Each structure stands twice: as C-alpha cells, then as structure tokens.
Amino acid sequence: MPTSSRAFRVLVFSGIFVFVGALASGQAHPPVPEKSAQSASAPAASAPAASAPAAVAPSSEASKYVGAQTCKTCHEEIYNAWEKTPHWKTTLNKEGGPSKQGCEGCHGPGADHVAGGGDKTKIFLFESASTKEINARCMTCHAGGTEHMNAINSIHTQNNVSCISCHSPHHAQTKEFLLVKAQPELCYSCHLQKKSEFEMPFHHRVNEGLVQCTDCHNPHGTVGPKQVRTSATQDAVCFTCHTDKQGPYVFEHEPVKVEGCTSCHIPHGGANVHMLRVSNVNLLCLQCHTSSAPNAKTGGAPAAPSFHSQETFFKSCTLCHNQIHGSNFDPTFFK
Numbered sequence: 051m052p053t054s055s056r057a058f059r060v061l062v063f064s065g066i067f068v069f070v071g072a073l074a075s076g077q078a079h080p081p082v083p084e085k086s087a088q089s090a091s092a093p094a095a096s097a098p099a100a101s102a103p104a105a106v107a108p109s110s111e112a113s114k115y116v117g118a119q120t121c122k123t124c125h126e127e128i129y130n131a132w133e134k135t136p137h138w139k140t141t142l143n144k145e146g147g148p149s150k151q152g153c154e155g156c157h158g159p160g161a162d163h164v165a166g167g168g169d170k171t172k173i174f175l176f177e178s179a180s181t182k183e184i185n186a187r188c189m190t191c192h193a194g195g196t197e198h199m200n201a202i203n204s205i206h207t208q209n210n211v212s213c214i215s216c217h218s219p220h221h222a223q224t225k226e227f228l229l230v231k232a233q234p235e236l237c238y239s240c241h242l243q244k245k246s247e248f249e250m251p252f253h254h255r256v257n258e259g260l261v262q263c264t265d266c267h268n269p270h271g272t273v274g275p276k277q278v279r280t281s282a283t284q285d286a287v288c289f290t291c292h293t294d295k296q297g298p299y300v301f302e303h304e305p306v307k308v309e310g311c312t313s314c315h316i317p318h319g320g321a322n323v324h325m326l327r328v329s330n331v332n333l334l335c336l337q338c339h340t341s342s343a344p345n346a347k348t349g350g351a352p353a354a355p356s357f358h359s360q361e362t363f364f365k366s367c368t369l370c371h372n373q374i375h376g377s378n379f380d381p382t383f384f385k
C-alpha cells in the first residue's frame with residue numbers, strides 16, 4: 051500500500067532529521083575551523099594565494115573553510131542581518147563540521163574566495179546556479195521530514211521553480227519562513243489566474259487571510275496530484291478543518307468517501323452556494339441518482355424512488371436528505 055509505505059518513510063526520515071532541530075544547545079561560534087584557516091582569512095598575508103588551491107586541497111578539506119566571522123569582516127551588513135535569521139543556528143552545529151556551518155553551509159568553502167580578495171568565481175553563487183544545483187544545496191540540510199520528502203521531483207522543481215523562487219535567506223519579506231513575499235501574493239505572482247477564483251461569491255477566505263494556500267497545498271511537492279496535501283491520517287486535506295464531515299458514519303454516503311469532497315464542491319471558490327459544482331442541489335444529486343437501474347457510470351447510485359416526482363416539493367433534495375455527508379441514524383440521510 052502506498053499509504054503505509056509513506057507513513058513508514060515519514061517515521062524514518064523524521065528520525066534522521068531530528069538532529070538539526072537539536073543543534074541549539076552549544077554556545078558561541080566554534081573557534082576550531084577558524085583557527086585552522088587563519089592564514090587564509092587574513093587577505094593581506096595571503097599574497098601567494100593564486101597558487102594555493104592545489105596545495106591546500108589534499109592536505110585538509112577543513113582548511114578550505116574560514117568560518118562566518120571571517121565573512122563578516124568584508125560582508126558585515128549581510129552578516130548582521132543573517133545573524134537574526136534561523137540559519138544562524140547552523141553555527142552551533144558541531145557534529146556537521148564546517149561544511150554545515152554558517153555562511154559556508156550554503157556558499158561552500160570560502161578560503162579561495164577570501165584569498166582572492168573576494169573573487170566571485172571562487173564561491174557558490176545562487177543567482178547564477180541552476181534549479182537543480184540550488185535545490186541540492188538547500189536539501190543537504192532540508193531533505194528530512196514529511197514536508198520536503200517530494201521536493202526533488204515536485205511539479206515546482208520540474209518547472210524550474212527553485213527554493214529561492216519563494217525563499218530568500220538574506221532579503222526575506224516575512225518574519226516567518228524567509229519568504230520573498232507573504233501568501234497569497236507569493237503564489238499569485240505566478241498563479242494570477244487563481245486570484246479570481248478566490249474572488250467568487252462563495253470561496254475559501256484566502257484573500258482575507260483566514261485560510262492559506264499552503265493549508266491545502268504543499269508547494270514542496272506531494273505524492274498525489276496537484277500538490278494537494280493529505281491530512282495527518284493520510285485522508286483528504288479537507289478533514290483537517292472540516293472534522294465533522296469525517297465520520298466514520300454508520301451510513302456513509304459513498305461519494306464522500308470514494309470520490310472525495312471535490313466531486314461535489316469546487317475547492318477554491320465558485321458562483322454556487324456552499325461552493326457546489328452545480329447551481330442547484332437536485333441537479334447535482336440527479337447526476338448520479340438518475341438511471342432506473344444502478345450502473346457503473348453513476349457509481350452504482352440507486353435512482354431516486356419513483357414517488358420522487360419532479361414537482362417543486364422534491365426540488366431541493368437536501369430538504370429531506372439533510373445529512374448528506376453521512377448519518378449515524380438513517381440510511382437515507384434524513385437525520
């Protein structure tokens with residue numbers, strides 16, 4: 051079953067990733083990597099640097115790292131702002147070593163860049179990197195956990211939307227999550243046509259800030275289609291908020307469970323009350339409860355009984371069948 055194997059992977063991955071969250075226990079910036087790179091971090095004293103790389107590389111991988119304090123000497127503004135972001139915590143990561151710490155956790159070893167007096171060709175630049183390269187960098191630390199387990203092959207990744215299309219480690223516009231823009235504007239910057247759906251008469255209040263795109267979607271990718279999340283129990287995301295619709299009921303209305311909420315509702319917004327797909331309820335019901343004999347095309351739904359004349363009285367099916375999402379008392383959903 052895909053469901054159980056996913057749940058299993060969730061457990062395994064989160065186990066591996068716990069250590070990153072647990073880093074915040076040390077004290078100050080570790081002096082060791084800095085010391086080992088002292089000669090490189092003093093630009094004036096490293097005149098013969100041009101010939102250095104070949105000599106340095108084999109001797110010690112760690113000596114290519116200079117530590118964030120060295121970067122600060124020339125990039126003080128960036129450093130000071132960065133120090134207030136969650137990435138500052140990486141400087142406390144003793145286990146990961148210098149390649150997982152500070153500026154160089156993202157930009158790679160900086161010794162040659164420093165020795166070259168700020169040579170841009172000797173350091174990893176995000177602006178000129180490909181989506182694949184960018185994502186691979188970020189994923190060296192963010193591959194764990196359920197949220198990112200499908201990021202490598204997500205629809206966004208496939209379409210060259212990289213981590214830094216949405217996140218900016220240095221110039222974020224939001225307090226949380228280092229976003230280049232707050233939602234929903236972030237998403238509308240590329241999905242403008244979706245905006246009008248949330249302006250329809252009946253809609254989830256996304257533009258009003260009550261519900262977010264990411265409540266229903268995982269922009270980092272999902273197993274299922276359309277990057278739609280599943281709930282913690284691997285069910286429809288809708289149940290995370292509409293818990294009363296989940297049941298289990300003694301008498302389930304089959305399409306709610308089998309075809310899902312979106313067989314009757316438009317998830318973003320629409321012109322019909324309750325965001326229904328059809329403008330009046332009985333037309334919706336009769337899409338399935340129509341043929342005289344249950345058949346595969348209508349999902350085996352029985353026809354409305356013959357005493358259901360099409361007179362006005364029977365026009366609103368939910369007048370009588372008002373527990374349409376399921377009932378514990380009545381097989382025809384009266385109560």
Ligand code: HEC
Binds near residue numbers: 122153157219
């Ligand atoms: C989490 C990864 C990450 C870390 C850590 C990081 N950077 Fe960056 N850096 C980036 C990205 C991505 C960009 C591209 C601009 C952006 O998206 O903010 C960038 C851009 C830059 C630039 C280009 C100028 C600019 O303002 O965009 C400089 C300089 C720079 N970083 C220096 C540093 C220094 C110094 C540190 C440590 C204090 C550091 N970076 C830590 C990811 C990182």
Ligand code: HEC
Binds near residue numbers: 116120167
């Ligand atoms: C000796 C001073 C010095 C030190 C130390 C230094 N840099 Fe730089 N860095 C520069 C200069 C100067 C530039 C601008 C080069 C240019 O614009 O051509 C630069 C450019 C950069 C850029 C590219 C900015 C852009 O415009 O895209 C990045 C990224 C960067 N540095 C990161 C780092 C990191 C990370 C460290 C620490 C490992 C570091 N620098 C340490 C001087 C320094």
Ligand code: HEC
Binds near residue numbers: 071140149184
């Ligand atoms: C060297 C490891 C490392 C790398 C590489 C790295 N991160 Fe992080 N990132 C962290 C850590 C550690 C945290 C803090 C986690 C925490 O607070 O529990 C973090 C937090 C974040 C957060 C959450 C911020 C918040 O407000 O909660 C975002 C977003 C993020 N990183 C994006 C990125 C992006 C984008 C890249 C690539 C440009 C990247 N990271 C590269 C280690 C890393």
Ligand code: HEC
Binds near residue numbers: 189197211217270
């Ligand atoms: C299409 C936009 C988009 C892309 C692409 C994207 N993110 Fe995010 N990311 C978000 C948004 C929005 C949030 C806030 C999520 C929320 O509100 O639940 C977030 C949250 C995060 C967080 C913190 C929350 C958590 O549970 O981990 C991290 C870390 C993160 N992103 C890293 C990344 C990395 C790494 C990549 C690239 C592989 C990436 N993101 C690509 C939009 C994006």
Ligand code: HEC
Binds near residue numbers: 206215216239267276
């Ligand atoms: C930098 C542009 C960009 C940003 C920002 C962006 N997207 Fe996308 N998104 C795309 C592209 C390109 C595709 C793939 C083509 C398509 O289906 O439109 C896509 C696809 C999707 C899909 C899947 C569509 C399908 O048919 O399978 C969803 C869902 C989605 N994005 C949601 C979001 C959400 C939610 C946000 C905000 C957190 C967001 N996107 C931000 C560019 C972006």
Ligand code: HEC
Binds near residue numbers: 317
């Ligand atoms: C209440 C949950 C919910 C919210 C909130 C939500 N979506 Fe969706 N979205 C869905 C579902 C469910 C689908 C799949 C519809 C289908 O398969 O017919 C979907 C489909 C999509 C698609 C691909 C199909 C299409 O219609 O083109 C995109 C793109 C998308 N959403 C973007 C967004 C953006 C952007 C936001 C925020 C502005 C957002 N969604 C908010 C539930 C939601």
Ligand code: HEC
Binds near residue numbers: 286312326
């Ligand atoms: C068979 C079609 C159908 C399916 C499937 C369906 N609904 Fe409904 N839903 C309706 C109808 C019809 C109404 C209007 C009821 C009325 O007129 O009293 C409604 C009303 C609602 C309402 C507003 C009134 C209320 O009862 O709270 C919510 C919320 C809702 N549905 C959520 C959901 C969710 C969540 C799912 C998936 C678990 C779902 N629906 C699946 C037909 C359906």
Ligand code: HEC
Binds near residue numbers: 252261291312317
């Ligand atoms: C993040 C929480 C959240 C999620 C997830 C969510 N909803 Fe909603 N939904 C709401 C809220 C809050 C309202 C009430 C809207 C209002 O009053 O503006 C609502 C209203 C509705 C209504 C209209 C109720 C009425 O009385 O007219 C329907 C139908 C509905 N949701 C269906 C869905 C479906 C289908 C999904 C899954 C695709 C879903 N919801 C996912 C929060 C959520």
Ligand code: HEC
Binds near residue numbers: 303338349350352374
């Ligand atoms: C997507 C197709 C579909 C739609 C739309 C739909 N139903 Fe159903 N309905 C079914 C199926 C399938 C069954 C289960 C038949 C079974 O259990 O044999 C069912 C069962 C029922 C039953 C119970 C029948 C019994 O004897 O067990 C009633 C009553 C009912 N639906 C009423 C409605 C009403 C009222 C609406 C409109 C609000 C509606 N249905 C919309 C497919 C649908």
Ligand code: HEC
Binds near residue numbers: 353358370
């Ligand atoms: C005035 C009340 C009322 C209205 C309105 C109503 N029904 Fe019924 N419905 C009933 C009764 C009574 C039964 C029989 C219940 C029983 O057998 O216990 C029934 C049974 C059903 C059954 C079950 C048939 C079976 O073979 O098990 C379906 C399906 C159904 N109705 C669909 C609909 C549809 C579709 C509409 C709207 C066009 C509708 N109903 C409107 C009262 C109503």
